[in-house]
Structures are given as C-alpha cells and as structure tokens.
Amino acid sequence: MGGLLDELRRRRVVRVAGLYATGSWLLLQVADTVLPMLEAPAWVARSLLLVLAIGFVPVLVMVWAFEWTPKGLVREAGAPRDAAADRRAGKRLDRWIMALLALALVYFAVDKFFISPAREAGQLQAARTEGRTEAIVAAYGDKSIAVLPFRDTSEKHDQGYLSDGLAEQLTRQLAQLRDLRVISRSSTFALRDANLSMADIGRKLDVRYVLEGSVARAGERIRVTVHLVETHSDTDLWSDVYDRPIDDIFAVQDQIAAGVVKQLQVKLFDGSLRPVRKTDPKAYDLVLQARHMDLQETSDYERHIDLLEQALEIDPKFVDALSALSIAYASMANFGLLQGEEGYRKSREAANRALAIDPENSQALSELADIALRHDNNLTLAAQYMQRALATGNANLNDLNIAEDVAKSLGRMQDAIAIDEYIISRDPLQSIAFSQAGIAYQQGGMLDKSINTSRTALDMEPGQPVTRFIIGSSLLLQGRGEQALAEMRKEPFEPFRLFGLAMAYHTLADRTRSDAALAETVDKYGKDAAYNIAYVHAWRGENDQAFAWLDKAMEYKDTGLPMIAVEPLFGRLHSDPRWLPLLRRLGRAPAQLAAIEFKVELPDAPPAKAAPAVPPTAAGTR
Numbered sequence: 001m002g003g004l005l006d007e008l009r010r011r012r013v014v015r016v017a018g019l020y021a022t023g024s025w026l027l028l029q030v031a032d033t034v035l036p037m038l039e040a041p042a043w044v045a046r047s048l049l050l051v052l053a054i055g056f057v058p059v060l061v062m063v064w065a066f067e068w069t070p071k072g073l074v075r076e077a078g079a080p081r082d083a084a085a086d087r088r089a090g091k092r093l094d095r096w097i098m099a100l101l102a103l104a105l106v107y108f109a110v111d112k113f114f115i116s117p118a119r120e121a122g123q124l125q126a127a128r129t130e131g132r133t134e135a136i137v138a139a140y141g142d143k144s145i146a147v148l149p150f151r152d153t154s155e156k157h158d159q160g161y162l163s164d165g166l167a168e169q170l171t172r173q174l175a176q177l178r179d180l181r182v183i184s185r186s187s188t189f190a191l192r193d194a195n196l197s198m199a200d201i202g203r204k205l206d207v208r209y210v211l212e213g214s215v216a217r218a219g220e221r222i223r224v225t226v227h228l229v230e231t232h233s234d235t236d237l238w239s240d241v242y243d244r245p246i247d248d249i250f251a252v253q254d255q256i257a258a259g260v261v262k263q264l265q266v267k268l269f270d271g272s273l274r275p276v277r278k279t280d281p282k283a284y285d286l287v288l289q290a291r292h293m294d295l296q297e298t299s300d301y302e303r304h305i306d307l308l309e310q311a312l313e314i315d316p317k318f319v320d321a322l323s324a325l326s327i328a329y330a331s332m333a334n335f336g337l338l339q340g341e342e343g344y345r346k347s348r349e350a351a352n353r354a355l356a357i358d359p360e361n362s363q364a365l366s367e368l369a370d371i372a373l374r375h376d377n378n379l380t381l382a383a384q385y386m387q388r389a390l391a392t393g394n395a396n397l398n399d400l401n402i403a404e405d406v407a408k409s410l411g412r413m414q415d416a417i418a419i420d421e422y423i424i425s426r427d428p429l430q431s432i433a434f435s436q437a438g439i440a441y442q443q444g445g446m447l448d449k450s451i452n453t454s455r456t457a458l459d460m461e462p463g464q465p466v467t468r469f470i471i472g473s474s475l476l477l478q479g480r481g482e483q484a485l486a487e488m489r490k491e492p493f494e495p496f497r498l499f500g501l502a503m504a505y506h507t508l509a510d511r512t513r514s515d516a517a518l519a520e521t522v523d524k525y526g527k528d529a530a531y532n533i534a535y536v537h538a539w540r541g542e543n544d545q546a547f548a549w550l551d552k553a554m555e556y557k558d559t560g561l562p563m564i565a566v567e568p569l570f571g572r573l574h575s576d577p578r579w580l581p582l583l584r585r586l587g588r589a590p591a592q593l594a595a596i597e598f599k600v601e602l603p604d605a606p607p608a609k610a611a612p613a614v615p616p617t618a619a620g621t622r
Contacts, residue, residue: 024052143266144207146183147171149192150224151214163215164189165288166224166253169276170211172396173257176274180266183207184397187429202231205428209237211260220246226256228263238263249284250276277358279315286311287321295328298337304328322354323363327398330367334374334559344375365389366399373406374559379587382406383598390601397423400602404440407600409562411593413444415600422602431461438470443566447474465493472500476539477568481507495525499532503539503569514540527552531560535569543576550582564588 031048147170150163168185175182183205191201201210213226221244228238238259242252253276290307293300305328311321326347333343348371351364358364369385372378386406389399400419407416420437427433438454441447454470472487481504488500498521505514518536521529534549553561564570565588573579583589 020056024056028052143179143264144181144183144205145174145209145211145260145264146188146201146205146207147174147185148201148210148212149189150212153214153216155216155218159215159217161288161292162217162222162285164292166215166249167213168291169253170256173253173274173276174211174260175396176394177261177266180264181207181425184427184430186397187427190429198229198231198234207231209264211256213256217246222246222249222252224252224256226259228260246281249281250278277319279318279320283311283314283318283321286314287318287324290321290324295331298332301328301332301337317357319354319358319361319364322350322357323361323367326350326354326364326367330371340375340557344371347371360392360394362389362392362394362396362399365392366395366402369406370402373402373409373562375557377557377561377587379406379409379562379593380596383410383596387598397427401436403600404436405562406598408440408443408566409588410596410598411565411590412598412600413440413566415598416440417444418602419600429460431457431464431467433457434460435464435467435470438467442470442474442477442568443563445568447478450474463492466491466496468492469496469500472504473569476503476507477571479507495521495529495532498525499529499536502536506540527556529558530556531558531564535567538570538573541572543573543578546570546573547576547578547582554586561586565590565593 028045028049031045147167150167152158152160152163167188171182171185171188174180187205191204194201196204198210202208208231210229210231211226212229213224216223222242224242224244226240226242227236229235230237240256240259242248242255244252286307290304290311293304293307295301295304305325308321308325308328311318312325315321329338329343329347329350332338333340333347337343347367351367354361354364365385366389369382369389372385373382383406386403389395390403395403400423404416404419404423407413407419417437417440420433420440424433424437434453434457438450438457441450441453451471451474454467454474457464457467468487468491472484472491475481475484475487484500485504485508488497488504491497491500498517502514502517502521505511505517518533518540521533521536526533530549530553534546534553537543537546537549550564552558564586565583570579580589584592
C-alpha cells in the first residue's frame with residue numbers, strides 16, 4: 001500500500017487531484033455568481049458541474065499514464081527519470097495549487113462581504129413578492145385590473161389634469177365591481193414614465209388586465225381612446241374611440257366602465273354599475289385641476305381650495321368638490337398650515353354639506369371620523385362615522401387608512417392588519433402602505449413580520465421616514481440592542497432618530513448618550529412630541545416622567561394619543577397603578593374599548609392572518 005502511495009505522489013497524481021478540485025470549485029463558485037447576472041438558463045450550470053465531475057477521473061488517469069517532457073507527452077513508463085526535474089515539476093504544481101487557494105480565499109471574502117448580502121437581499125425580495133402574488137391570486141384569481149394614466153394627446157399637451165382625472169375616475173368607478181381587484185391610482189401613476197412592457201406591468205402590479213388610453217381635447221370636444229389589454233399575452237381584448245362634446249364626458253366614463261364589465265364578466269354589487277355623478281362640465285374641470293395639484297405649501301392649498309370654491313359657485317351641490325374641500329381643510333389643520341379649531345370647523349362644515357346631499361359619501365364620513373378620533377378624542381363617534389363609511393361600499397384607500405386608525409385605537413389589531421393587507425393588495429408600489437403594515441404588525445406583537453415588511457418598504461423607498469424607527473423599535477422589543485442602534489442611526493427623520501437613539505443607548509447602558517439624545521429631543525420637540533417623549537421615558541424605566549409627559553400630551557391634544565392602548569413602547573407602564581386610570585381618562589380602558597361597536601367588512605379581501613392578542617408588556621408605535 002505504501003508503494004502505491006509513493007508512486008501516486010511520484011507521478012504527481014495527488015497534486016493534480018488537489019489542483020483539479022480547487023480549480024473546479026473556484027470555477028463553479030464564479031459561475032454561480034455570474035450566470036444569474038447573464039440570465040443564463042439553469043442547464044448551463046448543471047452542464048458545467050457534470051463536465052467537471054466526469055473529467056476528474058480521466059485527468060487523473062492521464063497524469064498516471066503520461067509524463068510531460070521536453071520532448072512532449074510520452075507514456076510515463078518510457079519517460080527518463082530525473083529526480084531534479086521531478087522536484088521542479090512538483091514545486092510548480094504546488095505553486096499553482098497555492099495560487100488557486102489564494103484566489104479561492106479572495107473570492108470567498110468578496111462573496112461573503114459584498115456579493116452574498118446583495119444576492120440574499122434580492123432573493124428575499126423575490127420571495128416576498130412571490131408570496132404576496134400567491135396570496136393575491138388565491139384570493140382573487142385573475143380578476144384584477146390597473147387603469148394606467150391616460151396620455152394627453154391634445155395639440156398643446158395642456159390637458160394632463162383632464163387625462164389623469166379621467167383615469168382616476170374610472171379607477172374609482174371600477175372599484176365598485178365585486179370580485180375585481182382594482183389597483184389604486186398611486187401605484188398605477190407611479191409607472192407613468194417607466195417605459196415597461198405590458199408583461200412587466202402585469203408582474204409589477206400583479207394584475208391580469210390593464211386599461212390604457214388617451215385623451216385629446218379641442219375646444220369643447222374630446223376624443224377618448226381606450227384599450228383593454230391582457231398582460232400575460234399583451235393582447236388587446238377590446239378597444240373603442242369616443243368622439244364627443246365635453247358635456248358628454250360623464251356618459252363616456254359610464255360607457256368605458258360598462259365595456260370593461262362586459263369583457264371581464266365581473267359581478268356587480270347591486271346588479272348595475274353606479275353611474276358617474278353628473279355636474280356642470282366647467283365645475284368638473286375645476287375639480288380635476290384641484291385634484292391634479294401637488295399639495296405641499298400653504299399657497300398650494302390656498303389655490304387648491306380656491307378652485308374647489310369656484311366649482312361650488314357653479315354647482316353648490318357638487319359632492320366631490322365638497323368632500324375634497326373637507327379633506328383640504330383638515331389636512332391644513334393637521335399640518336399646522338391653518339389654526340386647528342378653524343381648520344377642523346371648516347372641514348366639518350364641508351363634510352356635513354356633502355352628507356346632506358349624499359348620505360353615503362364615504363369620503364365625508366371618513367373625514368368626520370378622523371376629526372372625531374384625532375381632534376375631539378371621541379372614539380365612539382369616530383367608530384360610528386367610520387362604520388357608516390364602510391357600509392356604503394364606496395370606501396377608497398384613503399378612507400381605509402382612517403378605518404385602520406380607528407381599528408387600532410379600539411385595540412382591534414386583527415381588523416387593522418386585515419385593512420393594511422387589503423390596501424397593499426391594491427397599492428402594491430407604495431412604500432408607505434408597507435410601512436403602515438409594519439407598524440400594525442408591531443402593534444399586534446408580530447415583530448419579525450413587522451421588521452420584514454418594513455424592510456420591503458425601504459427596498460421600495462430607502463428614505464421612507466419613520467420606517468427605520470419601526471425596525472429599530474421592533475429590534476429593541478426583541479432585546480437586540482446593537483442592531484437596533486444601527487437602524488436608529490439611519491432614521492432620516494430627526495425627531496424619530498432622536499427618540500430611537502435615546503432608547504437604544506439606554507438599552508446598551510450608555511446613559512450619557514441616552515440622556516443627551518433625550519435632552520435634545522425635549523429642547524427641539526417638547527410640545528410637538530410629548531406623546532413620543534413619554535414612551536422614551538417609559539422605555540428608560542422612568543415612570544414618573546412618562547406619566548408627566550402623557551399629561552402634557554393630553555394638554556396639547558397630541559395626535560399620537562389615540563394609539564396609546566396598542567403602543568408596545570409603553571409596556572413597562574402596564575403594571576403601574578396609574579396606567580389603568582389614565583386609560584379611563586382617555587376613554588381607552590379595555591372595558592371602554594370593548595363596549596364600542598365597530599365591525600370591518602372588506603369586499604373580497606385576502607384573508608388576513610389573525611394577529612395575536614397584544615401581550616401585557618407590549619402594545620405599537622406613533
């Protein structure tokens with residue numbers, strides 16, 4: 001046996017076997033990285049592995065049987081023996097083996113620290129998308145549609161507000177259809193300049209059908225062209241052209257919606273498609289202009305409100321203008337652009353005017369629910385308004401966001417999570433939808449799911465505010481202080497970065513830095529963030545200070561207070577004898593919440609996974 005081993009070593013079979021194995025491993029690793037980038041089919045990698053495996057034995061046989069000499073390849077048995085030459089050849093093979101091992105180590109380091117994290121992130125995102133798609137398909141089948149922003153083909157290209165408005169109105173109208181998942185405006189409009197194929201749009205939005213079109217206006221006439229496309233095959237199923245006076249725009253919308261219903265053979269809620277509410281075309285035009293505005297500054301809101309008021313001068317009973325006016329005034333009050341009492345008063349007035357004309361206007365009902373919840377601290381009234389809004393069957397995604405807040409305020413986390421998952425199914429390209437779901441999962445005690453969903457939001461929009469804080473606070477609740485600190489440092493929104501740093505440094509027993517972050521928070525945001533400062537103190541175990549800041553939050557009418565019953569960062573206060581009396585003062589004690597009737601029924605929504613009861617030491621965020 002010893003003689004055979006000596007002969008294998010002499011003929012350099014062992015060295016070549018090591019060289020072959022090392023080189024093959026390195027080649028397979030590189031292929032594993034490069035081939036997916038080239039979108040090579042799976043058989044390419046399998047074929048390479050098979051060739052290398054099959055070649056191993058023949059290579060060793062060749063090394064055993066033949067010798068490379070200055071005179072070329074000769075049979076080993078006839079090769080002259082030269083001990084010095086054998087040693088030199090052996091050393092050359094050793095150097096090749098060491099070189100390949102060094103390359104393998106370099107590749108291993110690069111893969112571990114650079115390539116692998118990116119690959120794993122891509123695989124994770126693909127898994128999230130695949131899982132989301134499977135859940136949606138299971139719930140809805142192929143009955144899903146997206147209305148893309150219509151193109152403005154007018155001669156001056158100055159009718160963008162009209163083409164966008166028509167697409168938005170059709171989205172709202174189709175959302176009435178039973179068993180049809182209609183993607184929201186925000187996700188479809190995000191693809192306006194994406195230059196994607198229909199197949200790509202179908203994959204991004206998880207839809208089977210797309211409605212696209214164009215609008216051209218010349219004076220008092222419009223031409224609307226529409227195409228209904230099946231995304232899997234990029235096939236036009238139906239198309240039509242409507243060349244009408246501008247006065248007929250409402251009839252055109254009804255006819256387009258009816259055409260989609262006929263082609264997709266979807267069920268209607270009450271046997272008929274609700275027609276578009278008609279108004280003076282000039283008033284309609286003004287409302288579309290108002291909706292088309294990007295509202296950010298006070299002056300933008302003033303112009304927005306002026307357009308709506310002009311529309312109401314033409315048609316005082318134009319419900320869409322009244323509900324939009326209610327939302328505008330409440331938004332100004334929420335953002336501090338208008339004095340709170342005045343803004344909410346005007347918002348109520350506009351909403352009540354809308355309801356006097358149309359008692360089933362879900363937007364007006366939802367706005368009244370939001371005011372009752374956040375400004376009046378009247379949870380019973382908020383639930384009643386929101387219940388009426390949901391019962392209309394017309395609730396849009398903005399209404400459902402308010403419904404989610406009401407559900408969370410009542411501690412009904414299973415309902416809140418069901419709403420969030422419903423919103424994601426209809427708004428799959430909006431990072432804020434995933435961020436909101438991340439908050440709800442945290443408040444429901446589902447911390448891993450909160451972290452994963454929040455990371456999906458960051459994949460879509462890396463600068464999404466507060467989302468890093470959501471991840472960091474979930475990590476803190478899991479006792480992972482170092483990782484939490486890393487997330488808090490990346491939070492782009494300063495107030496929440498400071499809240500997070502104060503808590504993370506406390507967890508890591510760095511009192512000096514925790515105190516410094518908290519002091520800066522109080523100095524900069526003492527009045528605007530009393531609720532948040534309270535849960536920072538609670539996390540630090542400073543119960544007296546936490547209750548003092550909660551008193552200030554009630555004095556300042558802090559908009560975070562409605563979520564106090566499900567806020568996990570207050571967990572350390574739950575055993576304090578002052579906690580339950582405080583909840584009673586706010587109308588948020590368990591018995592008080594249980595007494596308020598509120599039932600969420602979502603049309604054909606994917607089944608939400610039940611959220612566990614909020615544990616006694618944990619309860620959400622914000």
